[in-house]
Amino acid sequence: MIDLSERLGLSISIVQTEDGWMLELGNGVKSAKPQPRYISDLKPVLRNPQANTPDVLYWMFRDVRLVGDEEALRSSVSMLRYDVSLFMPGVMSVNGEVEDGDEFVKAFGHYHPYTRSGHTTFPEVYEVVYGRMLFIFQEPEDVFQPTKGIHRAIIVEVDAMDERKLVVVPPNFGHVAVIIGDEPVVTSNWVARTFDSQYAPFALMRGAAYYIVKRGKDWAYEPNPNYGTLPLPEVIPSTALDTFGIPTDLPIYHACLREPNKFAFLIEPPMPPQTEFKVQGL
Numbered sequence: 001m002i003d004l005s006e007r008l009g010l011s012i013s014i015v016q017t018e019d020g021w022m023l024e025l026g027n028g029v030k031s032a033k034p035q036p037r038y039i040s041d042l043k044p045v046l047r048n049p050q051a052n053t054p055d056v057l058y059w060m061f062r063d064v065r066l067v068g069d070e071e072a073l074r075s076s077v078s079m080l081r082y083d084v085s086l087f088m089p090g091v092m093s094v095n096g097e098v099e100d101g102d103e104f105v106k107a108f109g110h111y112h113p114y115t116r117s118g119h120t121t122f123p124e125v126y127e128v129v130y131g132r133m134l135f136i137f138q139e140p141e142d143v144f145q146p147t148k149g150i151h152r153a154i155i156v157e158v159d160a161m162d163e164r165k166l167v168v169v170p171p172n173f174g175h176v177a178v179i180i181g182d183e184p185v186v187t188s189n190w191v192a193r194t195f196d197s198q199y200a201p202f203a204l205m206r207g208a209a210y211y212i213v214k215r216g217k218d219w220a221y222e223p224n225p226n227y228g229t230l231p232l233p234e235v236i237p238s239t240a241l242d243t244f245g246i247p248t249d250l251p252i253y254h255a256c257l258r259e260p261n262k263f264a265f266l267i268e269p270p271m272p273p274q275t276e277f278k279v280q281g282l
């Protein structure tokens, strides 16, 4: 049993069961019914759709909260939702026979829709609470027509032991989480509760712009051929990412309850910088 109370700010532990790893919520901690994602659910986005192990790839616990905070959550951050996810470690393979080139366990991947003002898509805040993982961010020319091409691809490697384990999915980027360590990974996130994530573009393109595959004892990125020409991914540390002024002195669950205004950009992100132009003549 791995107690995450200190890192999450909520009484939650990783426990080992007959079926692998699971989260156990302590007294007073509640969530919506946990949703599993099986490898069969990810068939449309797998590099090798024949891969059939491990069976469960991750669990999503949505709307996690301390019962005693429900009133405060309703009054100060009613537009936001706090989730905790548990990912299994390992490589996805056919019948458990792992080979080089097989993909590491990953999430399905998705885009967020545009905000009400329509100038960007919704961002999202993640904290890597346990384990080692990476995020792939990709900025398409058109969020809903990914076949038109990708502007930028970014790979951010994060370890829960890093000083900076906060990752903000920037507006206008799709994202996918990939588990590259030998241990389970737990993330927490705050996100606007009003939208539905867009999974179809990832299914249409058979995953993100890059697949993260096993190469020897390490990971490597491999372009997804369905995208055509791709920019090389920028592999950056999490410290290179803009964290939009989010407090980092306590777990994001409590940071948001203490300073909800610092998370308001998740509902209405700042306008992107305007292109400067000069008025000529007169």
Ligand SMILES: [Fe+2]
Pocket: 110, 112, 124, 175, 197
């Ligand atoms: Fe998301």
